[in-house]
Amino acid sequence: MFNTGKELLELCKEKNRKISEIVIEREMEHNKMSFDELMDKMKLVLDTMLKSAHSGLDKEIISVSKLSGGNAKKLEDYKNSGRTICGDLINSAMAKALSTSEVNASMGKIVAAPTAGASGIVPSALITVKEKFNLTEENMIHGLFTAGGIGEIIAKNATISGAEGGCQAECGAASAMAAAAVVEMAGGDVEASLNAASFALTNVMGLVCDPVAGLVEFPCALRNASGVINALLSADLAMAGIKSLIPFDEVVEAMYMVGKAMPESLKETALGGVAATPTGEEFKRRVL
Amino acid sequence: MKEYGIFDILGPVMIGPSSSHTAGAARLGKIGMEIAGSGFHRVRFYLHGSFAKTYRGHGTDRALVAGVLGMEPSDERIKDSLNIARDRGIDIEFMEADLGYVHPNTVKMVFYYKDRDVYYVTGSSIGGGSIIVIDINGNEVEFTGDYPTILIKYEDQKGTISRISAILSDEDINIATMKVTREGNVATMVMEIDNPIKSKVIDRIRNLDEILYVKGINSIRRA
Numbered sequence: 157m158f159n160t161g162k163e164l165l166e167l168c169k170e171k172n173r174k175i176s177e178i179v180i181e182r183e184m185e186h187n188k189m190s191f192d193e194l195m196d197k198m199k200l201v202l203d204t205m206l207k208s209a210h211s212g213l214d215k216e217i218i219s220v221s222k223l224s225g226g227n228a229k230k231l232e233d234y235k236n237s238g239r240t241i242c243g244d245l246i247n248s249a250m251a252k253a254l255s256t257s258e259v260n261a262s263m264g265k266i267v268a269a270p271t272a273g274a275s276g277i278v279p280s281a282l283i284t285v286k287e288k289f290n291l292t293e294e295n296m297i298h299g300l301f302t303a304g305g306i307g308e309i310i311a312k313n314a315t316i317s318g319a320e321g322g323c324q325a326e327c328g329a330a331s332a333m334a335a336a337a338v339v340e341m342a343g344g345d346v347e348a349s350l351n352a353a354s355f356a357l358t359n360v361m362g363l364v365c366d367p368v369a370g371l372v373e374f375p376c377a378l379r380n381a382s383g384v385i386n387a388l389l390s391a392d393l394a395m396a397g398i399k400s401l402i403p404f405d406e407v408v409e410a411m412y413m414v415g416k417a418m419p420e421s422l423k424e425t426a427l428g429g430v431a432a433t434p435t436g437e438e439f440k441r442r443v444l
Numbered sequence: 445m446k447e448y449g450i451f452d453i454l455g456p457v458m459i460g461p462s463s464s465h466t467a468g469a470a471r472l473g474k475i476g477m478e479i480a481g482s483g484f485h486r487v488r489f490y491l492h493g494s495f496a497k498t499y500r501g502h503g504t505d506r507a508l509v510a511g512v513l514g515m516e517p518s519d520e521r522i523k524d525s526l527n528i529a530r531d532r533g534i535d536i537e538f539m540e541a542d543l544g545y546v547h548p549n550t551v552k553m554v555f556y557y558k559d560r561d562v563y564y565v566t567g568s569s570i571g572g573g574s575i576i577v578i579d580i581n582g583n584e585v586e587f588t589g590d591y592p593t594i595l596i597k598y599e600d601q602k603g604t605i606s607r608i609s610a611i612l613s614d615e616d617i618n619i620a621t622m623k624v625t626r627e628g629n630v631a632t633m634v635m636e637i638d639n640p641i642k643s644k645v646i647d648r649i650r651n652l653d654e655i656l657y658v659k660g661i662n663s664i665r666r667a
Binding site for chain 1: 446447450457458459463467500502503520571572573
């Protein structure tokens with residue numbers, strides 16, 4: 157059992173295991189499932205993720221409210237033009253994150269990771285790193301267990317709810333989960349995974365949840381796009397050997413405290429941030 | 445510290461856009477239907493708080509209807525549930541309402557039948573797809589639908605709880621939680637159990653003299 161990053165690190169060291177292996181062992185025991193059953197169940201999660209991350213790339217997906225959509229395809233087309241500023245990898249990752257967000261807003265099928273609003277980040281990060289290093293589907297499934305383990309620690313010690321902690325708790329947590337997972341997938345050690353998760357949370361500490369018209373659309377989809385890049389760059393920082401000055405568990409605690417200190421208007425109520433701008437208010441009137 | 449499993453974090457697999465306003469709403473509709481029973485020709489939804497304010501944009505309306513039609517939160521037909529209900533000849537109505545001091549995402553679902561009395565179930569979607577049922581036909585209850593649940597109303601008398609638990613133990617069923625409340629002489633018991641509910645168990649409880657009502661509800665899947 158582990159409740160904190162420190163405990164997870166100690167378990168990994170003691171048993172000479174990766175984060176994913178520790179989480180898999182714990183889940184097998186907890187759910188009384190065999191290794192194969194657990195892998196099959198996670199495969200279903202992965203399949204849904206793969207589908208949602210791709211289906212918006214070649215066709216426009218418009219939200220139920222008709223407020224947003226079609227941006228994943230726009231970005232994918234732009235990437236294919238070959239004249240981007242950030243290059244193929246970053247644009248492709250952003251497009252896949254937007255795709256899942258658009259599927260979500262159109263009442264399509266997604267996996268909450270850790271929430272529906274932040275569901276684009278983990279799938280896109282894992283796909284990006286799988287393609288970059290020619291990894292297998294099995295590597296991605298292991299990555300999901302690592303991501304889940306980090307998400308659990310954040311959920312237990314802080315929150316993964318935008319209503320409780322703002323967007324830092326949803327997209328921030330998703331980026332931390334993804335960062336730790338892709339470090340492991342890319343061959344980094346457990347400490348590097350925790351450093352990457354710390355960076356991802358630190359980078360967006362204080363990010364507010366301000367959905368226009370209260371809908372999971374704008375700026376949610378945008379923050380999924382920037383969230384996956386946050387995950388990837390945090391992973392690179394950690395893989396380079398850069399260490400977080402503040403340990404992961406303390407960063408998680410700090411995120412929680414910042415969330416508590418945030419006024420209600422900035423926590424999913426659509427009463428602050430871009431939701432409360434004149435244009436945001438106008439969209440609210442139009443939708444409701 | 446709340447316990448989480450991996451599929452609480454990477455899950456549910458659900459129809460978007462919101463775990464609380466869509467996936468939780470579908471589960472509420474489904475548990476409402478399971479409790480009230482099928483065969484209704486009209487359902488009226490009283491939407492409270494955030495449900496009332498944002499139900500269209502979040503598809504809460506479609507998810508609730510999908511639930512009462514028996515769909516899971518991951519069913520891709522949720523999007524078309526309003527049309528499916530119409531095709532099945534079920535009238536659907538949504539009203540904004542103040543349901544009092546309850547969670548902001550609360551709905552009262554009233555089921556209308558041709559051959560029996562109206563039946564209502566009130567529940568809240570409390571985040572991440574988790575739900576609680578708080579009222580059944582005016583009886584205050586509290587259960588999540590995560591476990592198979594048995595609801596029992598009985599004339600309060602000594603030994604009822606032990607007679608009921610003896611039946612469960614005899615049927616090799618483990619009780620996870622049990623809550624008993626009493627109003628006047630009538631007690632309401634909500635029991636969450638670890639094993640799927642068999643009709644034989646419900647029949648055996650029903651055969652006890654003091655039982656007024658018993659209902660078994662199998663768990664409402666999260667994904």
